[in-house]
Amino acid sequence: MIKSLYTRVVLIFLVSVIGGTVIAFFVATWVFKDKLNENLHVALSNFGQDFVRVYETIPPSEADSFVSGMKQLDSYHVRIFDKTGQFQSYGTLQGHHIANVTMEQVNKVLRGEVVRVNTDGISSILLGLPLKTEMGTKAMFVEPLAPSSSTFLVKWIWSFVTYSLVTGSLLILAASMFLIRPIKRLTYATRRIAAGDFNVKLNIKQSGELGTLARSFEEMIHDLQQLEQMRREFVSNVSHEVQSPLTSISGYAIALKQVDIAPAERGRYLDIIIAEAERMSKMSDSLLKLSLLESQSQQMRLVTLRLDEQIRRVIVAIQPQWSARNIRFELNLRPVTLTADHDQLNQVWTNLLGNSIKFSTDGGTIIVSVKQDNKNVTVRISDTGIGISPEDQKRIFDRFFKADRAHSRKYDGSGMGLAIVKQIVSLHRGDIRVESELGQGASFIVTLPITTPIE
Structure with missing residues (x-):
């Protein structure tokens, strides 16, 4: 079994071109066979008819002398048969093989018929014409000594095909190397990646399918x-x-x-x-x-719920956390109904409100608002706590990340809460972002579609 793509490309090209050329040649020969025969017989027929007119125009003694000096006899051989089968030849054979003429063919010509003998399906090698003289009708047979135009045409076509195949094969060998080179680079890069080395540069500048594959491979890397x-x-x-x-x-x-x-x-x-x-x-x-959330192994249980009522219940449930520190809530909760997973959203509000309480100063204020447009609902939770630096805001939703490392013991937690919140919001086809300045508190803005699509 051939495993090399390079070899496959070359072999497929050769088989396709050779097979197509051979089939096309024989189909074309079969389709135009009659036309080729007609065209290739013209020269031989014209010479034979000219030869006959010479004997019909001038006396036989002068005609023999005239035809003996014709330059066309370098290319044609003429035999004139009488009723007994005896013949007279014109033209030098010079080692050429002449065709056999039977008495049946001679008799047909003597009866006034024209005889054509074809041996290769296309070119005619023997033409018989009746020749009327003063001594009666004779049978004249003309055959070409030089290769016929049809034979030359066939040889030329085969030579052209052969040279074309050789030249095309050399070109496809070079072109295949050019085509296969990017694939070899991809294979080499794949092996390096499998070994754990991701510092791979393909340097493939081609366009088209291979270029697209290379760009996708680089993105994958x-x-x-x-x-x-x-x-x-x-x-x-x-x-x-x-x-x-x-x-x-x-x-x-x-x-x-x-x-x-x-x-x-x-x-x-x-x-x-x-x-x-x-x-x-x-x-x-x-x-x-x-x-479970990232792998989506846990199926979402979508229900229709009142978002404003859910947030109120979460605030009531965590009352011991904020009442002990004299934290005050300002609520602007407009009635909103949406389709979502009740338990997962409950965890989102519990985590965000818990963080706002944890990082707020005693006696601080937490503002919760809900707004709705035609397609989405936006929940904004703002506190007056310690705030988050711009650098930490970029990684605030990463797992295990704790924004205030210096006070990690004071503010207990594993750094997983916001990562879970972001994943839940993403599963609901929503978005979450943070706005904050150090010492000025933080605002978490959650945007959710009114109806969560089910995949």
């Missing part, structure tokens, strides 16, 4: 490079987030083995171990939830 970077960051972040509680649990567990530890101190150590274990459990649950 870029996406894979980003994916690999994200994978490394994810592993690093998970290791960092897991290592911290594990260290605390291990340290306090070792401390509990001491015999002389006070009961109050022992209880505090146990509370820390339990808190760190719960932190790891929440992080694991968040990772699982985000994984």
Whole structure:
């Protein structure tokens, strides 16, 4: 089995061209056979008729002398038969083979018929014409000594075809190398990518299908490079987030083995171990939830709901968080009905409102507004907290990212909440963005379609 694409291209070209040329030649010969015969007989017939007119015009003795000096006899051989089968020849054979003439053919000509003998299907090699003289009717047979025009035409066509195939084959060999070169580059690049090397430059400047394939391949390399970077960051972040509680649990567990530890101190150590274990459990649950959302393994359960009522219920449910810090809410919730997954949206508002409470100062204000147009509804949640820097705003929705690293212990969390929020909003074909300045609070704007399309 031929595996090389280069060899396949060349062989397909050769088979196609050779097969097509041979078929076209025989089809054309078959279609124009009669026309070729008619055209190729003209020269031989004209010479024979001229020869006959010579004998019909001048006396036989003078005619013999005249025809013996004709230059056309260098190309034709003439035989004149009588009734007994005896003949007289004109023209020098010079090693040429002449055709046999039978008495049946001679008798046909003597009866006034014209005889044509064809041997190769196209060209005529023998022509018999009646010749009337003073001594009675004789049979004259003319045949060409030089190759006929039809034979020359066939040889010329075959030579042309042969040279064309040879030249075309050399050209297709060079063209195939030019066509296959980008594919070889793609194959080499694929092997490097499979080995983990994403610093691959194709340098393919062609247009058309190969150029499009090369552009798509380069985009794929870029996406894979980003994916690999994200994978490394994810592993690093998970290791960092897991290592911290594990260290605390291990340290306090070792401390509990001491015999002389006070009961109050022992209880505090146990509370820390339990808190760190719960932190790891929440992080694991968040990772699982985000994984299900990204893979869309968890089907959305779409229902028609009142968005303003849902947000009010979430605010009431988290009242212990904001009332203990004297945080005040300003609500501008216009009645809005939309189609969405109730539980997933509930998690969005819980996370965003929880973050606003967490990063607001005591006695601060959180403003929640809902607006609607013909197709979309916009929810804006603004606080008067510490704000987010422009650099952090670019990565605020990345998993494990914590905007305020310096106060990470003060503001507890795994950095997974906003990543989950963004994924839920994306599944609803919506958009989420942040507007913030350091020390001036932050606003999260969520835009959702009134009706979420089902795929």
